[in-house]
Amino acid sequence: MSLLKRLLNPNYKSDEKAKQADKADRSSYFPEQKLPIDEKFTFNFKNNGGKFIYCEDWEDISEAFDNIMLENDWYEQNVFCVNEMLTKKFDGFNLNFTKNTDSKFFFSTCESLVSTNGSILLSSNQIKEKKLSELPSNFIIFATTSQIVETISEGLRKIKNQSTGYIPSNITTIQDFETEKEKDFMSYGSSAKNLYLLLLEDL
Structure with a gap:
């Protein structure tokens, strides 16, 4: 079942309960079923405190982006963005795109x-040579399901395979999206970000 159908199907939870009951009846000698990677990412990303918005098309993306702007009162604000595709696509939102x-x-x-x-893999293609701590505390990330x-x-191999003669530097991940939570020793020194993910279906 696709990610969209799982999110929108009202019977999905009952289906899951049936699967869990079936799993309980299975012999312990059977291998445990593996969760699809899109479902696993969604669960782990939300568990990290990220805000996940699934979109079928660009109309959904624009509507979700507009709602984020209204929710946070971010219109007429400076926005750090180095991606020309995004600055062109969102040119009509009354924002000041800057580096x-x-x-x-x-x-x-x-x-x-x-x-x-449930982390986001970034490189110098997105953040240049900046450290995560130097970036704004609020993130909006646009991605597609094929990513x-x-x-x-696997993400690092993908970067290498897509690079022709130039491999991006400053590769890092971010997976702490709860700025208010109390830090434990595992997250000491990390830079928490308030992060929205606009995920476009492209599969």
């Missing part, structure tokens, strides 16, 4: 979405 990190939010694409830990990968290693 200055002292902005209200960071608007960008990404390299991959990593399902294993979901199982592991960080």
Whole structure:
């Protein structure tokens, strides 16, 4: 079942309960069923505190973006964005696109979405040579379903395969999207971001 059908199908939860009951009846010698990577990413991303918005087309993307602007009162603000495709697509939203990190939010694409830990893989293609701590605390990331990968290693291979003569530097991941939560020793030193993900179906 596709991601869209799983999200919109009212019987999906009852289907899942049936599957869980069936799983309980199965012998312990059977291998455990593997969760699809899109479903695993969605679960882990939300568990990290990210705000996930699934979109079927560009009309959905524009509507979701508009709602984010209204919700946070971000209209007429500076936006750190180095991606020309995004600045052209969202030119009519009364925003000041700049390469200055002292902005209200960071608007960008990404390299991959990593399902294993629900993280976002970024490189110098998106953030130049900036550190995550230098970027605005608010992120809006635009990505497509074809960018979901199982592991960080797979994401790195994808970067290498897509690069022709130039491999991006400053490759990093971000997976802490709850700016208000209390830090534990595992997240010490990380830079939490308030992150919205606009995910466009392209499969």
